[in-house]
Amino acid sequence: MAHTEDSAAAGFDRVARGELGYSPKQVEKFMSAARDFLEDPSAPAVTSHDVRTVSFDAVRGGYDAAEVDAALDRLEDAFARRERDELIQHSGEDVWLREIGQLAGILRGRLVRADGERFRRPSSPKAPSYHVDDVDSLCIRLLDYLEHGSPMTADDVRTAVFRTVTGREGYEETQVDAFLDRAVELMAAID
Known part of the structure; x- marks a missing residue:
């Protein structure tokens, strides 16, 4: 270097x-x-x-x-x-907790979906997509973090790597990425 x-x-x-x-x-x-x-x-x-x-x-x-x-x-x-x-400081801890609770509820709604059904599949058969099992595995860890306080950090989400597959074999990358951004937002606000 x-x-x-x-x-x-x-x-x-x-x-x-x-x-x-x-x-x-x-x-x-x-x-x-x-x-x-x-x-x-x-x-x-x-x-x-x-x-x-x-x-x-x-x-x-x-x-x-x-x-x-x-x-x-x-x-x-x-x-x-x-x-x-x-x-x-400006609005009180109750307002912060309410905002955190709302975001956690939104994330939880997707996390509790069945394996293989958490995100949409790409519309193009040749589009790169994320391996379903890899994404679902991270989602299970996130749900365990939210519901049971299992150890996990925002960096665990930021640095997650998924195998790439083609088309409908995987989850649409942009939707997964947007969801994970929100998860990082929540975790950074909590920690």
């Missing part, structure tokens, strides 16, 4: 010149905005949702994606804690 002086200032290593990494300019702009808001709440707002959904262009010699993603995960957790604390 190459390391240059300008990437050291940003805190991320660069990948080799011929490899793809995240656009340094975009990463630095986003991280700067996030840092500004953390230090000064009157700065333009950045939310945990913004952190969770940000994407960067892939460029040759860019920042190491794994390093940036790990920093984003920590940043998302920090913003989620801040949002939780602010909500409790």
Whole structure:
């Protein structure tokens, strides 16, 4: 992995010149905005949702994606804690608990579905999709986390990897990804 002086200032290593990494300019702009808001709440707002959904262009010699993603995960957790604390401070713990309960109820509604029926199948027979057993296995763990407090972290969900299958053999990737984003949102707000 190459390391240059300008990437050291940003805190991320660069990948080799011929490899793809995240656009340094975009990463630095986003991280700067996030840092500004953390230090000064009157700065333009950045939310945990913004952190969770940000994407960067892939460029040759860019920042190491794994390093940036790990920093984003920590940043998302920090913003989620801040949002939780602010909500409790301004509206009370009952409002926060009600919001958490509503989101948990929405997630639980899908988690309690039968294996093989939790998400829709892709409409295109050639579309890549997630292996049903892999996704269902994670969903069972999530349900156990919600209902019984079994150990699980937002990082367990963030780093979940599913085998890829084709078409209707698997679950539609975008629907699963959107659901898992909501699960991470809930877990980050609770922890």
